[in-house]
């Protein structure tokens with residue numbers, strides 16, 4: 041019997057020697073530790089390595105731990121604030137870099153907006169530490185404002201990229217058509233531009249939110265006393281006694297993150 | 313040209329459309345754009361100008377700069393189906409964009425009736441556009457798309473609903489009212505784009521090659537449809553195409569453009585039968601150009617034969633170029649008579665309804681003759697030496713260049 045007809049490609053990466061092994065290894069390295077982490081969050085004993093039966097005790101303990109709740113709420117509040125401000129800024133930046141005539145320095149601005157993607161995070165963190173430490177001493181002011189400012193700044197490029205991508209695939213004549221149909225400029229924006237770029241904005245917001253929630257390095261350097269977020273709290277705990285409570289918290293973060301990322305994909309894939 | 317009243321007698325449902333006050337009268341636009349008083353709903357007199365393009369140039373800066381329009385003047389009449397025809401890049405879209413207000417003219421002015429509109433933004437001009445790619449709003453339904461312009465004009469809800477229904481009926485799209493615009497076919501999108509642009513009842517409708525994306529059959533249907541809509545609504549249509557047949561069959565008048573200039577404006581028959589320039593003759597239909605000598609009102613072809621002609625202004629006696637349409641030439645085997653020219657038949661092409669003979673005159677000039685096929689007539693044979701070409705009376709047109 042002849043082989044079933046297949047479309048001809050230039051080459052097939054799947055037939056390269058070792059492809060299957062490398063792929064398998066990569067997936068195992070990526071997901072096996074996470075799987076183990078999730079499994080042991082349900083361990084009845086205190087060990088991270090010896091299974092002693094199923095229990096939800098660590099979830100209960102985490103939910104009753106004041107410090108966890110406090111850090112968790114702070115993370116949400118910080119991510120919510122920073123991601124929102126960053127998304128507004130990124131939306132304006134995206135409009136300015138796609139909707140205007142090409143102006144001198146536009147590429148430069150593009151590079152500047154994306155700076156946090158290119159500068160190593162530890163460098164930014166140290167720089168912020170030095171500046172904010174001086175400001176804190178000078179003003180005596182130690183509120184969350186420093187964390188919000190820092191998070192907003194490094195979230196902007198993450199919000200910017202999906203919004204810009206959305207704007208670039210949008211048909212410019214739609215706005216011209218709205219103008220032609222008696223819409224003044226602000227109506228063009230609210231009735232046509234904004235609804236069409238909405239999926240990009242939501243995607244940017246969620247991406248920025250996840251990035252802020254996840255941040256350790258900059259937060260660790262910028263936070264004042266009593267301003268632990270969930271990740272920095274967990275980092276602190278790891279230095280002491282480690283119980284599956286950490287696994288339980290991680291699993292919750294994992295689930296929330298997975299939901300947000302799925303929504304992100306659902307939104308960017310739709311309406312193509 | 314059919315008047316609004318005529319169509320009212322024959323087509324009751326569309327009457328409402330004509331009685332409807334025009335865009336400018338019941339909106340804030342009236343104060344802004346000035347003296348367009350409400351007596352305008354009365355019948356326009358013949359020759360009444362809708363759009364007056366006065367010595368307009370458009371220069372796009374760059375290196376080198378592009379002169380997309382070069383000192384263009386044209387007066388487009390009310391209720392007219394006016395077509396801009398020309399090859400790619402000649403400035404048709406640019407002229408439409410200027411009229412719509414998407415670009416300002418570099419020089420010159422645009423007038424809507426007697427009001428200068430050169431400085432008005434597009435949302436303040438009672439002019440709508442059917443875009444080449446339709447530009448339907450993808451996040452709105454068919455009905456919402458059609459309602460958009462009316463909403464922006466601040467019309468009351470019930471009036472919007474009524475007009476949308478009327479428009480849907482006009483373009484025969486009632487059944488698809490609530491569909492998304494991505495869920496309808498190209499021809500249907502075209503109708504929605506048309507309905508959306510017509511709904512606010514603009515004074516002028518601009519159409520930029522709206523049929524070019526459609527297949528031939530649908531295209532023919534839409535040509536008839538467009539003509540019908542123009543008659544029924546009494547709106548001035550400015551239509552862009554580079555399809556000469558489309559221009560000839562649909563238009564009241566045609567402007568032939570080339571390289572940013574309008575070369576000739578006239579009724580389709582005028583443009584076809586009395587093209588002023590070689591470019592126009594060449595662009596519209598098939599042409600033979602022959603060398604001749606003009607003396608008084610008679611031309612003598614180099615290849616022989618004298619013909620009485622109408623001499624256009626500005627053409628002096630002496631050597632001229634004349635146009636002979638292939639369908640005005642014929643050929644037969646035999647000795648040439650007094651009004652005929654001796655020719656050699658080089659090639660004969662059968663094309664169903666007609667036969668095209670490629671001929672060579674005694675001067676070496678090549679000529680095509682197109683003759684309708686009649687049943688039972690023996691075909692011409694190629695290579696025959698002794699043949700004679702006849703020219704239909706009035707078949708010779710003197711060109712300016």
Ligand SMILES: Nc1ncnc2c1ncn2[C@@H]1O[C@H](COP(=O)(O)OP(=O)(O)OP(=O)(O)O)[C@@H](O)[C@H]1O
Pocket residue numbers: 372374378379380398399400401402403404405406407554
């Ligand atoms: N924004 C612009 N910047 C620079 N040059 C332009 C611009 N728009 C149009 N042009 C130039 O102006 C000339 C006329 O363009 P236009 O789009 O009016 O042609 P057209 O007659 O509509 O052609 P087509 O039949 O291909 O649509 C072209 O040479 C084009 O390259």
Ligand SMILES: [Mg+2]
Pocket residue numbers: 404405406520
């Ligand atoms: Mg064009």
